[in-house]
Amino acid sequence: MPRVARLSSVLAGVVVGAAVTLTAGAAAAKDGAFLVGDEEAGYLRMPLHRGGAVPLEFSVAVPSNGCSGDDEMVLEIAWSKQENYVHVHLQGEGILDPHPDFSRPESEWQFNPFLAETKDIEDGRYQFWIASAAGPPIVFYYAPDPEDPQVGPVLLGSQFDFEVPPEGAIPVALPTLQLFSSPMMQPDEDGNLDYDWVFDYDTAGRGDFPGEFSHHFVTFPGPELCGMNPFRLDLSHLRPYFSGPRPIEEAVDFGWYLRGGLLFDLTIEPGEYYDEAAPKTTTIGTYSGGTAIAGGIPEGWSMDIMAAFMGLAPPIKPWAGADQCLQTFDGFRDLGINFCAPPQP
Amino acid sequence: MRTQHNTLIPLLLAGLCAAALPACDAPDEPDDADALLPDDVDARFVNINAGAYQHHLDRFAVRFNNPVQPGADAELGRGQFGLAADLNTIDDALALFTGPSQLYGGAVPSNGRSCASCHRGVDVNFALPPTPLTDNGVGLDDPLFTGIAADAGDDPDALDNLNALGLSKYRFNRFDPRIGDDNPFKQVFGWRKTPHLINIGLSNGFLNDGRGRVMFETARGAAFTHTQNTDNRFDDLFVNPDLSSDGTFNNMEAFMFETLAFYSDPALKELRDPGSASYDALASDPFLTVDLDQGAPSWQLKHKRLKGKKVFIEKCMSCHDTPNVFNSMANVEPLGPGSRPVEFPAFAPSVGRTFNVGVAEANALGLRFTRYDGVDEEGEPVFGTIVIPLANEDGSRTDHAVSFDIGLAATTGRSEDIGRFKSPQLRNIKDLGPYFHDNSIDTLEGVIDYFNSDAYNDSKDGKLRPIHLSASQRANLLEFLKVL
Numbered sequence: 017m018p019r020v021a022r023l024s025s026v027l028a029g030v031v032v033g034a035a036v037t038l039t040a041g042a043a044a045a046k047d048g049a050f051l052v053g054d055e056e057a058g059y060l061r062m063p064l065h066r067g068g069a070v071p072l073e074f075s076v077a078v079p080s081n082g083c084s085g086d087d088e089m090v091l092e093i094a095w096s097k098q099e100n101y102v103h104v105h106l107q108g109e110g111i112l113d114p115h116p117d118f119s120r121p122e123s124e125w126q127f128n129p130f131l132a133e134t135k136d137i138e139d140g141r142y143q144f145w146i147a148s149a150a151g152p153p154i155v156f157y158y159a160p161d162p163e164d165p166q167v168g169p170v171l172l173g174s175q176f177d178f179e180v181p182p183e184g185a186i187p188v189a190l191p192t193l194q195l196f197s198s199p200m201m202q203p204d205e206d207g208n209l210d211y212d213w214v215f216d217y218d219t220a221g222r223g224d225f226p227g228e229f230s231h232h233f234v235t236f237p238g239p240e241l242c243g244m245n246p247f248r249l250d251l252s253h254l255r256p257y258f259s260g261p262r263p264i265e266e267a268v269d270f271g272w273y274l275r276g277g278l279l280f281d282l283t284i285e286p287g288e289y290y291d292e293a294a295p296k297t298t299t300i301g302t303y304s305g306g307t308a309i310a311g312g313i314p315e316g317w318s319m320d321i322m323a324a325f326m327g328l329a330p331p332i333k334p335w336a337g338a339d340q341c342l343q344t345f346d347g348f349r350d351l352g353i354n355f356c357a358p359p360q361p
Numbered sequence: 362m363r364t365q366h367n368t369l370i371p372l373l374l375a376g377l378c379a380a381a382l383p384a385c386d387a388p389d390e391p392d393d394a395d396a397l398l399p400d401d402v403d404a405r406f407v408n409i410n411a412g413a414y415q416h417h418l419d420r421f422a423v424r425f426n427n428p429v430q431p432g433a434d435a436e437l438g439r440g441q442f443g444l445a446a447d448l449n450t451i452d453d454a455l456a457l458f459t460g461p462s463q464l465y466g467g468a469v470p471s472n473g474r475s476c477a478s479c480h481r482g483v484d485v486n487f488a489l490p491p492t493p494l495t496d497n498g499v500g501l502d503d504p505l506f507t508g509i510a511a512d513a514g515d516d517p518d519a520l521d522n523l524n525a526l527g528l529s530k531y532r533f534n535r536f537d538p539r540i541g542d543d544n545p546f547k548q549v550f551g552w553r554k555t556p557h558l559i560n561i562g563l564s565n566g567f568l569n570d571g572r573g574r575v576m577f578e579t580a581r582g583a584a585f586t587h588t589q590n591t592d593n594r595f596d597d598l599f600v601n602p603d604l605s606s607d608g609t610f611n612n613m614e615a616f617m618f619e620t621l622a623f624y625s626d627p628a629l630k631e632l633r634d635p636g637s638a639s640y641d642a643l644a645s646d647p648f649l650t651v652d653l654d655q656g657a658p659s660w661q662l663k664h665k666r667l668k669g670k671k672v673f674i675e676k677c678m679s680c681h682d683t684p685n686v687f688n689s690m691a692n693v694e695p696l697g698p699g700s701r702p703v704e705f706p707a708f709a710p711s712v713g714r715t716f717n718v719g720v721a722e723a724n725a726l727g728l729r730f731t732r733y734d735g736v737d738e739e740g741e742p743v744f745g746t747i748v749i750p751l752a753n754e755d756g757s758r759t760d761h762a763v764s765f766d767i768g769l770a771a772t773t774g775r776s777e778d779i780g781r782f783k784s785p786q787l788r789n790i791k792d793l794g795p796y797f798h799d800n801s802i803d804t805l806e807g808v809i810d811y812f813n814s815d816a817y818n819d820s821k822d823g824k825l826r827p828i829h830l831s832a833s834q835r836a837n838l839l840e841f842l843k844v845l
Contacts, residue, residue, distance in 0.1 A: 048754060054418045065756075149708040250539045274418060277708060308708045310773040315756035324708040327578065328537045329546065330774020331708065332752055 049305075049312045055271035057096045062280070064089040064303035067335040067344060068313040069279050071321045072236055073128075073256055074299045076337060076344045077118055077284055081207060083341035085111035088315075089209070089303040091280060095270055097217050102270045104198065104213040106144060106282070111303070112203040116140045118284050118300055124345040130173070130257040132290060133298045139287040143224070144198040144213070145297065149308035149324070150276030151194030151233050154259070157185035158241040168242030168356050176233070176259045191325070192235040193279065194272075197297070199223040200285065219267045225295070229261035231268070232296070236325075242356035250322045253350040260294040277308030279319070423644040423684060425563060425633050427575045429618050430611040438616030443475025448620070449482035451475065472508030476583065476613070479505065479529070479555040486792060487558035487621055489527045492800075516733045517742050518552075526726060527800050528552040533572070533771045545749040546774070551766040552728045554800045557793050560626075560786050562618035562633055563686045566713045569798035571783030572772040574712065576614040584610075626650055626788065629685060647684040655844045662840060669841025672834045676812075679826050680716055680784045687787035687845070689714050712769060715781035718812070719820030721766040722780055725801040730763050751776040766799065780821070791843050805842050809835055 049062040065088070067076050079085065089108035095101065118137040125135045158169035159182060169186055172178070181187060203209040213223055221230040236254040238244030243253035281304040289295045305313050309331045313319055316338035324331045337344035439446070443456030456475030460468065480487040490497035499505055506520065513519030513530035522528040532550045534540070540547050553569050561567075566574060573579030618633075628650055631639040643649055653666045681687040691714030731744035747763040752775050759776045761767065769778040782798050796802045802811055813830045817823040830838065 051418070058418070248538060310712055311754070311775050311777065314752050314754055317752050317756060322539070326539075328539065329534050329572075329772040330752075332774055334758070338756075 051307065053095075055097065055274050057098065058094070058274075060091070060093045060278075060307070062091045062305050062307070062312060063315070064091055064280060064282065064305040065313065065315040066303060067318050067337045068315075069281055069304035069306045069319045070301055070335075070344075070346050071256070071319075072254055072346055072349055073126075074301050074346050075118075075120060075124055077116065077300055077302050078341055078343050079111055079207065079302075080113045081110055085109055085207065087111070089282070091305070095217055095274075097269070097271060100217045102215050102217050102220070104144065104146075104215075106201075106209055106211045106213075108203075108209050108303075110207045112142065112207050112209055112282075114203050114205055114207065115287075116142075116284050120345075126348065128255055130171070130255070131299065132296060134286065134290065137284055137286050137298070137300065140284045141200040141202055141287060142209075142302070143200055143283050143285045143297065144211075145195050145281045145283060146197075146220075146273060147193045147195035147234070147279040147281075147306075148273040148276030149193060149279055149306070151192035151235075153189040153191050154233055154235070155181075155187045155189050156237045156257075157182050157187055159185045168240050168354075170241070171237055171239050171257075174233075174237075174257065174259060176262075186241065188237070188241065190235050190237055192233040194231050194233055194268075194276070195279075196220050196231040197222050197224065217271075218269045219264070220270050220273060221264050221267045222261060222295075225261070227264055229295075230264050230266050231262055233259040233262075236321075242354050243350065243352075245353075245355045247326075248355075249325055251351050251353050252355075253352075255348075256299060258296050260296065277306070279306035279308050280304055423632055423690065424635075425565070427614075427618075428633075429615045433611040433615035435612065435615040435619045438612035438614065439620065441476075441610075441613045442480075442616055443477030444482060447482075449484050451477045451481070453477070472511050473504030474508045474511065475504075478503070478508070480558050486789070487561075488555045488793075492525055492527045494524050494527065514733070515735070518729055518733075522552055522728065526552070527554055527795070528728070529555065545747050546771070548732050548747045549749050549763055549767065549771045550730070551768070551771070551798070552730075553766075553798055554795070556785070558617060558621045559793070560629065560686060560788055561621055563629060563683070563688070563786060565683065565688055565690060566783050569782050569785075570769045570772065571712050571715050572769060576617065577610060580610040580613055629788070632685065643685050645684070647678070647682075647687075650685045651845060653841075653844060665837045665840040666844060668833075669837035669839065672830065672838040673841055673845075676828050676830070676838075677787075680822075681787055683786070685788070689716075689784035712772070713783065715769050715778070715783050717768070717780040717782075717821040718823060719780070719816045720797045720799065720801060720811070721768050721782070722820070723801070723816050724765045724799075726799060728766075728799065730765055750774075751779070753777070768798075787842070787845055790845055805839060809838055809842075 049060075051060045052058055066083070070076055085108065087109040089106065089111055092103075092105040092107075094103045116137070118140060120135050155175040157172045157174070157178065159172055161167055161170045172182055172185060175181075198211075198213045201209070201211050215221070215223060215226075219230075222228070235257055236249075237257050238253050239255055240253060245252050282302045283298055284300040284302065285298055306319065309319055309324070313332055316335055317332045318335035320331055320333040323329065323333075335344075437455075439448075440452070440455035443451055443453045445452040453473070453475040456477065457471040457473065459471040479489060481490060485491075490499060494505070495501060501507075506523070509519050509523060512532075516530055519530050522530070529552070530550050531553050532547065534546045534549070537544075537547060542548070551569075556567075556569060566572075567576065567579040568582070573582060619630075628639065629643070631637040632643045634640060648670065651670075653663060653670070658666065678687075680689055683690045729744070730747070732747050734743040734745045737743050748760050749763060749767070749771070751759050751761050751770055753759055754775075754777060761770075761776060761779065765780070767779045769781040770776060772778075791805060794803055794805070796805075796808050802808050809830070811817055812823075812828045813835060818827050818829070
């Protein structure tokens with residue numbers, strides 16, 4: 017395990033100050049979630065839960081132990097800007113299947129050209145993702161489909177897919193999540209995970225491609241422009257879009273992610289990359305959570321991504337898979353509304 | 362019982378020892394993690410980070426990340442706000458948010474209200490006049506009263522609460538198009554004061570509970586009161602270029618941040634600009650602009666102010682910690698790393714640090730928080746209890762029967778946020794009464810007495826930050842607050 021340097025005096029000041037001014041006890045600290053510090057230096061502890069942060073079209077896997085692991089998945093992150101490190105620690109006992117297989121029923125699968133994942137996975141591996149809930153807006157391009165003129169403008173791709181905007185395309189800016197990932201990992205044969213990942217604070221990037229790739233952008237554009245309405249995302253036809261990895265030269269520091277609020281997910285990835293030149297991810301999650309939602313996401317609850325994107329309350333909702341050890345799927349969102357149709361009087 | 366999880370905490374504590382406690386002999390790489398983990402360390406963490414702000418970055422620098430947008434016109438914003446150039450006369454020529462509904466069709470009518478209907482001008486520090494309003498220049502034919510249905514529908518308490526107490530009914534989630542009128546999140550409400558807009562540019566979070574993270578969100582919410590209760594169309598008005606030159610209320614934001622914001626003390630404006638000449642001095646000296654010699658005091662009074670300042674530092678600044686402004690520095694980071702446009706704030710609602718000091722639970726004015734369900738056969742009003750499902754930190758659910766203002770919980774949906782509100786700024790506090798979100802205390806003396814009472818000390822945050830003042834401390838603090 018790499019040596020982790022001590023945290024800065026700033027963080028020390030936080031703790032000392034707290035110790036001086038606060039006297040009441042609170043028993044549940046170590047079992048709960050908390051964060052101390054700031055962008056300069058800090059520490060985060062957060063239990064991760066199944067279903068905590070599953071956006072559209074994400075499946076949540078079931079461990080073969082029937083969710084009877086002895087403990088929960090606990091995430092710890094310590095960081096120091098001055099000493100230029102971020103240390104991620106993931107720990108859980110009996111909660112992951114080594115080399116997992118994952119199968120999606122047909123009802124959970126529609127090929128997505130902007131994600132390019134496979135339907136099923138054999139002999140998989142795990143990857144931990146850290147996302148900022150405040151990625152920058154990116155531009156998507158829409159244009160009529162010449163083969164189906166009855167349909168409104170369809171999604172061609174984003175600014176990252178075209179060196180110059182497609183001629184005649186309609187540009188639409190959408191907010192994004194910005195995320196990067198750990199190296200691939202496996203639990204031991206008993207399903208225990210005790211994993212450390214240390215990276216440079218000033219260069220947050222893909223741990224499995226160090227020095228090569230930085231982050232991705234993910235958001236949920238409508239496949240057809242007439243099927244989406246920025247004020248009624250809950251009624252819109254939306255699908256995940258996952259950009260290719262950005263080069264390491266575009267990497268930002270970990271503070272960027274901290275300030276935007278964090279989302280976490282441990283995904284199941286195929287044993288081999290779909291495309292090593294532009295590796296993306298799957299929409300198969302296991303344990304997740306985040307700080308982007310006020311107070312984090314309690315066990316049995318899930319981020320309500322529609323509310324979050326629309327700025328509505330509350331940002332969490334009961335998770336349909338709570339208290340069940342079942343594979344779950346946050347379904348396809350297409351209510352068939354055509355926002356290009358003339359408004360009703 | 363310690364768990365095996367906290368492998369990083371000892372490292373943190375090692376840093377603490379090495380950096381702050383030189384005598385502490387902490388190894389760089391502890392083999393026995395638990396040996397370095399004092400039993401009470403958890404309380405330190407939890408107590409400063411409990412609940413909805415438990416994942417909140419602390420702040421050690423003054424920073425207001427809600428910049429005035431390039432090209433925004435404060436003068437045009439003044440017109441949209443509804444004030445004439447004298448900043449006192451209501452002029453709603455540009456301020457009535459009506460127009461064609463671009464998304465839903467038809468026209469959205471105005472109820473005659475503008476921002477200035479509630480934020481009446483500089484003479485009243487951009488809030489409502491003293492109550493009863495009808496005795497202080499607000500007639501019953503004023504849009505504030507004739508448009509009251511926008512806030513309160515037919516609620517029979519609304520008129521008296523507004524006129525006699527200066528409180529408006531806020532249904533925090535009124536315009537959530539996803540949920541029906543029978544949803545408790547749509548029904549839940551609070552009786553809230555109109556916040557003063559003096560120094561609004563130095564707020565960390567807006568509205569009484571801080572749920573407005575940037576002015577864009579806040580202005581959007583406030584403009585809801587320009588349409589009547591039954592009209593749920595709003596966002597399409599918001600983007601109507603006839604009403605806001607660029608569809609983002611940037612002009613009005615500029616008016617509030619540049620004109621209203623520093624009316625009390627123009628020097629404070631420099632706090633918004635780290636590149637300004639006075640920024641470092643303002644940020645590093647919390648009392649740089651506080652004049653203890655105000656009014657040429659006797660030496661005895663000056664001495665009281667100095668001692669009161671000490672009490673303020675010891676008892677008040679753990680929450681009111683922004684230099685020279687004295688709200689809470691712990692802020693939201695709604696724009697993420699700073700490159701995100703204001704119309705794309707990060708996930709909502711993720712709010713700043715808020716506090717439960719017991720005022721909501723005390724409900725000193727005896728306000729009713731039940732749902733008005735119309736009248737029965739005898740014509741008597743019928744009220745129903747709002748039961749709102751809130752998440753607990755352990756994942757369980759509490760069906761909370763609303764009997765007082767639940768504060769931020771209406772926004773976060775979390776039980777630990779019940780009764781939480783933001784720390785307001787305190788400059789010119791002597792002129793900003795009545796105090797608290799519900800106008801429940803009229804005087805500064807009353808505020809000090811509240812914080813010196815069991816009601817405060819038994820509250821959620823009062824237990825963490827107890828205040829017990831002697832008679833002389835009370836008197837000295839009062840003299841200091843009068844010149845703050």
